[in-house]
Amino acid sequence: MSSAFEVRGGNRLKGEIIPQGAKNEALQIISAVMLTPEKVTITNIPDIVDVNLLIELLGDAGVKINRISRDTCEFQADSIDLKYMETPEFKKKSGKLRGAVMIAGPLLARFGKAFVPKPGGDKIGRRRLDTHIIGFEKLGAQFVYDADDNYFRLEAGNGLKGTYMLLDEPSVTGTANIVMAAVMAEGFTTIYNAACEPYLQQLCKMLNRMGAKISGIGSNMLTIEGVKYLGGCEHRMLPDMIEIGSFIGLAAMTQSEITIKDAGVEHLGIIPEKFRQLGIQLEIRGNDIYIPSQETYEIQTFLDGSILTIYDNPWPGFTPDLLSIVLVVATQARGSVMIHQKMFESRLFFVDKLIDMGAQIVLCDPHRAVVIGLGRQHPLRGITMSSPDIRAGVSLLIAALSADGKSTIQNIDQIDRGYQYIDERLRKLGAEIKRV
Template structure:
């Protein structure tokens, strides 16, 4: 298995372009199953999770034509529904959390679907209740087969209904929206997720002929239609990569410009990094992070220590809390990181402590970071990437640390960040894949 060797302590310089959004890609690619016509998608990230989903679609007999590495045309006019019952599908889909979003389109168009146990990151319990209970309300029924670990879903025809989601799950909302687009009647979803990537899905479906209103809010209304047509779609830049690059620039005291960030879709992400004392210049649709010798964490107006926590959109995304945590280790001041949504996502801090960071892990959800203000730089060590975001956080720590670091299990990083070593080398980083 490959690993990264990083010689840290080098200042980086230059421009970097964020990849297409991973979390949007998994929704958009699943939606091609809703029509027999051609769907062309641009700005597809070249990462393990997305490529695995494209392979799954091809295995289902979806025609895929790649005009270039990041653009492809999909046509699901001859889907092999029987493939869903094969051992090959069960093995491959079980490796990918995003495969759960195939269920909504398959139920809507072919009246059958299979959902595997959640794959992907090992960051805590990731339940499927929101998906399956919502499908039940639309008129599907399910059986759970303990032998293969799959939920088997069937319907004689989905019918629109009112539903209040028990949590504003992004994948859950996306799944229900795709299913309801072809259901008979009107579906109203309250407490829906409203992330920019979900908005992108709804806008794409509307271009295909769907009737979805309330896009951007937590109350969606979907009037079912009989069929959907083809369309063209371009994915947003990945907001998690953008946040990662902001943090990396600050940690390594680098002068970096992040190009074409779609600033209007970043929400409060820039603001949260500014609360850590990181300076930014917004030039058109670019973010310029100037080199800073020191950045100081803000406090609350009453003088209390800053707390940064995750919340459903438009709150702060949980995928960037790991980045914020590592960046805070070299800031001046203290911050409490509160990871509400996943109970195992902070367990990578033991590696940061071993590198010299001053962190108190209060419980599985909270970590207090006492910034060292660069008084004591981090030191390179050998470590293993536990999940995508923690892996990149450790990589950022390694880039700022003195000496050599080795990061193992980098397949986890490759799942979410395309060509990350090559792109960092272009900025002057001393990183190699071994």
């Protein structure tokens, strides 16, 4: 029986909150420690299920791990056990964790072979591995799919060779995995239509500190000159921009005055602007974001008066991970907005729960929803609901915190996968939330 959150809504929250380290960055950065036999120290690690599972998996594979504190860890991959990765235990464990695919690039670069489980993780539509596998093949790896075991085996007997490639989609994990494989490939690799998210920029900067030669960081065209050896380094994760967006939405929905400390403002891209389009006032104060308590917020229209549309795009566009949050926040705004989720099929399948709570939402198709903001005339009602994926889970939590009465959110393992101690941190702001 998994646990649930019991939430009593309607409280105004107040105070400061510090965002955790970025989950999506952590999975890449922690995999990169396998590129060197030297010690790598990583700080601001989020203490969440997905990340802890990956650290455990590396430990099982022979990486020495010294967890100095919950957010700081030393890794040394000087005696990796490649045989372990062919065991049923590894296959079972890595199959549960989407991030496990990220160790393939480093292993291929350093040892010429890797094993990739068929991915687990969120139920938000197809999440294919084609970009990763095709990229590895272009660098000279052969791959065999073992259907009985649901398992890919990759080998580069003659070593990896640099090449030019145009990715069919700017996949963040795909780009990261290919970059980690290419840093030790012979000659030059050019990756066009590369993802350029801050997470990926962080990975490239870290690899360069380890001795890699990557140029074009932050653009969609990366050029990599292969090197023979990478050394150790220190790296600090960025704050999690999805959490920061979630807290901005939470403040607006609950009419709360919240300061988000150390928000890594320069790395947030278009995120603050999108929340401003919903009418939310926020002030950037140095590296903090201050959200004042607002009675109402009004959704802007486009200049010609037509209804605002908010849609996701690869970076520097708006991240798909925050569309669920924007949708929830719009239910209590004044005005209407069309939410268009282009990048994943099933991300909007939680709106039925918001409709049960009293929100006015028209789900047009699996990708589009029109939200008619009620301007707080009718607060949402508390209900019992279950969370389908990490981001929807937090959106439902935000809805529950603003609703009248008691809500129960089941299946909160999904929330714990991406947000550390979220209940404790919200209680410090004055939220009534408990684990049952």
